[in-house]
Amino acid sequence: MRLVNASYEWVERQMTYQPAIHGWQAAVRAALLEANVTPWNSFTVNHVAGTKVGATTFDASGHRHSAADLLHLPVLVVSVLLYVLQSPASSQTPLTLDRLLEQHRALLRPGGEVILSAGAIGSPQLLLLSGIGPASDLSYLGIPVSADVPDVGKHMFDNPRNGISFIPPVPIDHSLIQVVGIPAANGTESYLEAASYIVPLPPVLSSSDPFIGPSRPLYVTVATVMEKVPGPVSEGSLWLASGNPLESPALRFNYLSRPEDLTRCVLGVRRVAEVLESRALDGFRSAVGSMNRRGPVRRDFRIVGATLPIDWRTDDRALADFCLQTVATLWHYHGGCVPGKVVDRDFRVIGVRSLRVVDSSTFSETPGTNPQATILMMGRYELDSLFRMAYSVF
Template sequence: MGFISVRLYLLLMSLVLVPSLVPSLAAQSRPYGGALPGYARYLLDATAMPAVEQYDYIVVGGGTAGCPLAATLSGPGGGRVLLLERGGAPSEFPALATAGGFVRTLAMADPAPESDAPAQAFTSEDGVPNVRARVLGGGTAINAGFYSRAHPGWFHGHGEDAEVTNWDMRLVNASYEWVERQMTFQPTVHGWQAAVRAALLEANVTPWNGFTVDHVAGTKVGATTFDASGRRHSAADLLGFARPGRLRVALRATVTRIITNPIDPAARRGRSPQPTVAAIGVVYQDRLLEQHRALLRPGGEVILSAGAIGSPQLLLLSGIGPASDLSYLGIPVAADVPDVGKHMFDNPRNGISVIPSVPIDHSLIQVVGIPSANGSESYLEAASYIVPLAPALSSSGPFIGSTTPLYITVATIMQKVPGPVSEGSLWLPSGNPLESPALRFNYLSRPEDLARCVLGVRRVAEVLESRALDGFRSSVGSTSRRGPVRRDFRIVGTALPVDWRTNDRALANFCLQTVATLWHYHGGCVAGKVVDRDFRVIGARSLRVVDASTFSETPGTNPQATILMMGRYMGLKMIEERHSRRPVRS
């Protein structure tokens, strides 16, 4: 079969199959009945897209912010919207539909840019393995489902000074509520999670706040995006609220650059500093490497919602970033914005994993401990999941020499440094848009972060020491001259130093040796440095960034609630701006 006939065959198959990509998500779409979720009508494979087309809004990235943003912009008062997603639909990957597939999805993450896997693996220059989403719904389609709003102070200190913030709290709360009506649920807490709840309170992470989506000091149960039947609800479901005929979602569409035109100095007006270029569209390619152009109608905008990695990467590929770095790579400079790719952050995670002595249920994060409401102390979380038994764990047990895959249930208690003040950067290894950018987060490089990690890990140890978790300890213990046998946990991986109560240096070494990610990276297009208070890119017109790349600090125990809210919030703000620009007819 020749190349042309192969391409024709794939094109025909995409037209036939893409509408059938989503039947397994039908149960997730509460606002719509029938066999298909509400957004199914909007999906097309990028191979079926025209070579050139015009839109009022082009949203790059169908993830946590991009889906609610596109749904809102194509709703009442909005315009014609194109949403470009480099991955496929969630229903192509059955493991995504339930909590049980969480670990499998991360384990199967593929680093290759041409892969169809819904999660793309990468390793930071620090040597820490990480994962980014590559599927409609973004991180909400592959994460642990925990939902909690930002801590209140985050809205007043976002960016480096108060002038950067411009949040309308009435609209913020309304946007949170809109998301919560569609995709959040109160979990049933039992088993391991109930024991952890009691252990946190025993470790003095108080008061007990019950179930709440608010960020409050103490121990609480947060919302979940898994419903009572165990089905995941992702940001993709929110696309069902778009107005028919206004939204088009192109799957497997990789944006390679933003198209910009220079602005005549005589025509510059408005913001300071004055924009030097205007976005007029984007170039994207389909899975057959065919190029497409999506262009803006007059008054339209390009909005990057490609995440903390994708958004700064795309700005740099489009010539918007540090002029010296771009020139070195041979990328023509459209706008010199020195801080693109700078101020990258990831919240360090450290934890203790144990093999319980009794069977326990599979549970992702439901209960959290927040020692202080302002986020100055580490957040504590717990989960339990089934994992393959690693060879390193079997060297002292009965599994030596076994060729059959063995699985065990592992329970984890972890701490997350909420700041952090340690920051890194993102840069392009080359001008190839398909090559992943390089990142360094510089985990725990600042003494403040390391000190908070020490306190957080000590708190984890106190939780593990609690009587509430005695039922999960091994039946084999250690003898003591001073008392009875003390039952211990079967630790997976690195154990805490025996003198963890008093030895800060040993705990600091533990933090540095075991640091991992909680997948809450942010920065790269930070507000006040790369975007202004309305998230417009400094130095460019008709171009915004709406995602976690604009955050200089994480908004709480988990950022997904705030990123979802941000998509809805900015969609409403942009519609309001659109109508305020229209001339009033007499």
């Protein structure tokens, strides 16, 4: 754990910054506190209950920092990995394809290893293409079996999200997720977040189907308040549609298929509704109707897409239907090469020599928030471990 924590801290020093909170994100912060997502924890990278500001990879000048900033070694990116082939000596030989569709092999020195880091979708796919996976499935596709590892591509998860989007009556700043509300630090409740972004308005069609409106698309700013279920237990899987390495694999996450996840989504969407009812967001409501003798016009959100059920306070069934109809991804894919089933505790592929997988495909469960920091920590942790092993040998 000392090395794990040191690796996290190294990543934070190298590429994270404290964002400046204003405009829409400041309003969301106030709305979360008004909805009793307390205490206020200010800026912190720690996982704590309440409302906080998380770190960003954008510096003060707006430049985004990525994993490439952490590499102090020369890296050549010229090709797409197609397979990892087993040589007669039971070591691994990566086979790649360049932009001209010419194949190349990368030869390893004696004692060398291949570390596969293609992500939660790419790594299981490459193992399957290399003949490492369920033997029956591989044989059906005509792929020679190198190692019968039944759980490759299994036990996959993704954090589902649901939310409400609306068009504010006035222009607002464009912002990625900066403020987060964590009602319970043990992960029993959904996390609450918000973003604002620019989207093109779809063209309007007449009854005869010609397009009506300007030839160029119109763009509007959309604000979103969302909840996401951390640590989902609804399980999915990945499998090859064919033996063609350039064809995307088939993938199904089965979002909210387990009642535990659906129950947490219901609670999370109800929290979203409470945030939207806060006085802190009144300035983002649009005028509805016209002035009359009964008083001022009513103000409400100009919703884009599905609206909340009318009886959201009491009708769990209606909220569950809303969750199932509006569920979307947060792109936090993980699993497919989980420890104890596909890799061992040192990330070595079980039953295969000289091959490791180090990426989010080896997560047994999600960090709950954006997994980028955890993935980068894993890379640093594993490199430190490998260097220490090399020094002990020499």
